[in-house]
Amino acid sequence: MTQASTVTARSTVREVFLVFLKLGTTSFGGPVAHLGYFRTEFVERRKWMDDREYADLVALSQFLPGPASSQVGFGVGLLRAGGWGAIAAFVGFTLPSAALMVAFAYGASWFAGPIGEGLLTGLKIVAVAIVAQAVWGMARTLTPDRPRAGIAVIALLTTMLMVGSVGQIAAILIGALGGLIFCRAAVEDRPDMLHFPVRRAAGITSLAVFAALLIGTPIIAAATGLGGVALFDAFYRAGALVFGGGHVVLPLLQAGVVDPGWVTNAQFLAGYGVAQAVPGPLFTFAGYLGAIADTGPGGIWGALIALIAVFLPGFLLLLGVLPFWNTFRRHAWAQAVMRGASAAVVGILAAALYSPVFTTAVTDAGSFCLAVICFVLLVSWKLPPWVVVLVGAAGGVLIGLL
Template sequence: MTNKEQFSIGLIFLVFLKLGLTSFGGPVAHLGFFREEFVQRRRWLSEESYADLVALCQFLPGPASSQVGYAIGLRQGGTLGGLAAWLGFTMPSAAALIAFAYGVASMGDVQNAGWLQGLKVAAVAVVAKAVWGMAVQLCPDRPRATVALLAAIVALAWPTSITQVLIILAGGALGWVLYREAAGPVAVDLGAPSFSRRKGAIFLSAFFLLLFGLPVLVAWAPVIPLQVFESFYRSGSLVFGGGHVVLPLLQAEVVPPGWVGGDSFLAGYGAAQAVPGPLFTFAAYLGAAMAFGPGGWIGGLWALVAIFLPSVLLVQGALPFWETLRRIPTAQAALRGTNAAVVGILLAAMYDPVWTKGIHGPADVIVGLAAFGLLHFWKTPPWLVVILASLVGLVYLG
């Protein structure tokens, strides 16, 4: 990869725009698409460095897949690269949901649509390939394979976001015990080259300043736009586990005060399941559909920026310290355990919600196996597999 390619903001935007248009299936599927694109195809990251990023973003509140995407863009092109990655990945679903709020893209009842079922099945194949490939690379011996299996069992038995954090901590502790004598130097750079720990501290300070300062500002000046920004910023700051977790929290924020009606909220929730990209873009729909405040596309962008801003500040603030930490030999040993734990968490997520939401009968299994074969053996681009699965679903799965 040339330096020109590495730091091309336009390239970063276009690559993530393609992912934003084709990455259906929720955050776990997004991580599978990212791995296929950036580890397997473009080789922007190694398997180990990608797993490290996933582990870091599992610790941070907010949308994990969007944070991983932002971190990849940040690594390749600095802050502008991170923003380009976020914009490309987020823009398609945000635009579709704002349009839906206007009533331009009304899709009716999409929950049982055949094309949507095809997309869910394609997501199963993408995640299965990602989990298999990561397991081969990150769990090459019996101890790490055991850690991954135990992590999957615990994640399925107690499926909460706090459990995921505890699993990663336990995996790190086991890795430290098992591999502290075998840790060696790390050559992979995860952080943005021009980003210092001092700047990271500034971003982390900004995150906490807004988190605690915005409620004070709202109490002093209780205007609707400021209240909306504070509400969505707080939601993006305090939620672990991704988009499905933030949806009930957003309902509690916008429905009781009358900003968005209950029926309107449920209609947007249904539409959010049918678009690619991060579920956090549901905020764009809510901002556009609000009866108070700016509303329309301005309100949609206002809410969208508010809910994603915490993730931007946290990733930019945490990466410089993460890069320093992972160079310590004992931390390297712990990372071997955390990477195995991440494989286990993804294995559990492949069953629930990816498999349980996508596979309902023999026809779905057939389409899923065909999609996996195209991805794994025929090296078909994921976006093409997504389109083919959607067409098959439209004809046979509806």
């Protein structure tokens, strides 16, 4: 059987943790780059799975909401060392960037005066370039034809006209419906797809917990008025509704923490800029936001609540779908729905590029020129994001001094 190579040759939890800790420390460049690092490590170097098995796992992570690269890592850990291996993979891959983002939250007050303010200005401008690159790249991949391009435009209009998470949810639903109607194509069927060792009862339980938290947490937050519950709800909702992971979570997090006034736009974009310079999953940006939010416990505990909340729904959905994945993905309607939802994501991210990213960061000719320079360095020169972050930070200081 195809899965024999991945299930019989088990790994220890410690081995899984150390491998993913190394990846979490060295994997720069966002979720697409992470998947490349993973393939090199698990397919080429360690022979933990073959290319076909790895492609199955990547396809599943792309199908579900949540952080794609972290879900792939969670799946690899599950295959190699069971449930504790999945947790070890998540902690190892997430810990380095989460620690760096929380450290920045504690040290943000150091960025005072002309130089510090210039650094923060530069980080916000870098965010413009990086989000623009994400929109450009995703549009080429996810909207290759007229129907999906039209869905993206409608999603953009919906998000701009309906402010907050309501507009983003509506855009995803419209995209899914549009995909069901306009994006049907030949069914991709593979009889030898990867099978995961997850029982159906465990899958159903995971889906039930996912739904209970999504529906029940906002009710509890409203009834109790507890800031920690409200914080968990905002980040859980963002993690539950983001398709594609990475930069796509930006508008959902912005709606969750900036719109209610827990975090300012300037703080949000400064943290987002720093998140580009650290390795590991971009979702650890949530740790920074939870640490500085004006609701909930703040600090380390606020960061921990935000991190658990933003990652948890993606993992619950992954565990819930694993026992049924091979059967479900063969349906043409399921594939069509995902094509439409993915196209809608492009429109949602394009709306976020305009507001709050562009409108907050680009305030004069100098900031616009620096944003263009950073974009060209990313797209044409193919420089790593962390290098562009350094260029943007230096440019921000120069603009501040001038």
